[in-house]
């Protein structure tokens with residue numbers, strides 16, 4: 001856990017750059033079906049950035065006029081103590097949280113009116129609608145969590161983005177801890193992979209590794225032999241010889257900091273010749289994009305490094321045809337690599353993606369409208385302290401290769417007969433997909449892979465499969 005000093009320092013930096021009061025909200029429980037049966041609570045990420053051990057329905061009021069921070073929490077009641085256990089009192093928490101005052105959340109509106117004394121108060125929408133409604137009423141702002149323009153006033157969003165985007169040593173330490181737990185989970189899933197096993201069993205192994213370390217999944221685990229379904233959350237398949245398991249899973253620490261890692265391995269521990277050939281292209285693309293991820297590099301160019309290697313590799317294999325330059329210009333590589341090369345990572349697995357393209361595509365840059373590259377989630381110039389994923393992949397997707405519009409668009413660049421062989425490979429189940437993903441810290445001395453000790457060389461992956469008793 002980071003020291004209290006870490007959160008206090010963040011709050012002081014925030015107050016030092018604010019020009020008016022701000023109320024932030026943690027959000028609350030969300031019901032699975034009826035109110036008393038909620039999903040696990042997950043606090044808003046910007047709230048987690050400023051506070052440790054965040055409680056549901058917490059709010060905070062930051063006042064730059066006198067440099068104070070007040071927390072608003074649910075009152076401690078005997079009923080709560082009975083059902084959920086006793087909680088530390090406000091006085092004790094004021095000390096451990098290092099804030100100026102703690103007040104009951106029911107007093108928020110009156111207290112903010114008194115403290116703001118007519119000054120406008122800004123806030124951010126959060127992923128809990130009732131809380132956002134409260135923030136809207138409190139501030140008079142038109143806050144909308146789903147808005148593509150971001151969760152609040154652009155100046156406030158920019159300020160919090162700027163604070164969060166370059167990771168400090170304590171944050172990196174948390175991300176390394178998340179990476180270590182993620183390594184355990186990936187190694188355990190590889191070790192327990194056997195023909196006749198099931199995706200569900202491996203998924204339980206991953207969840208168990210996370211839980212054992214006090215972590216949760218930072219996003220629903222993607223664990224499937226149908227890796228060509230990019231965000232495949234189904235775990236219903238049996239594992240059969242010839243299948244590739246694609247695992248995209250990362251641990252999230254109680255502080256919110258997380259990892260996001262993908263590995264792909266053969267169910268029986270042996271890549272076939274064709275699987276090995278595709279794997280080596282993806283691995284070469286991943287390594288080259290990592291190598292290109294240096295301060296000053298534009299992230300879209302890092303994406304295109306992978307796109308070029310994938311296009312070239314598929315031409316060598318006879319799956320694509322034509323010049324690599326022409327393929328890239330037409331965006332035809334996206335027939336097999338239909339997503340972006342990665343995204344920022346931190347307290348959110350796609351860090352601050354909810355802040356919108358205004359921060360992720362700065363300086364008038366706009367998202368490509370081309371199929372595939374349109375899913376590139378950011379296009380910033382990289383700086384030391386940025387942490388992002390690099391995650392190229394090659395997939396044989398019937399929904400792309402048999403799509404009439406895309407099929408026509410990409411026809412000049414695809415050897416359809418070769419593509420069909422991959423779609424029908426593996427006893428008709430199809431080749432599937434291969435993705436390799438690591439979390440990378442940009443430093444002045446070059447890229448540092450935070451998840452480097454999770455095996456990805458083909459021989460190391462093969463050696464890790466099926467070793468559990």
Ligand code: GLY
Nearest residue numbers: 219248249260261
């Ligand atoms: N790990 C899933 C994603 O990056 O979209």
Ligand code: MN
Nearest residue numbers: 260389391437
């Ligand atoms: Mn990712």
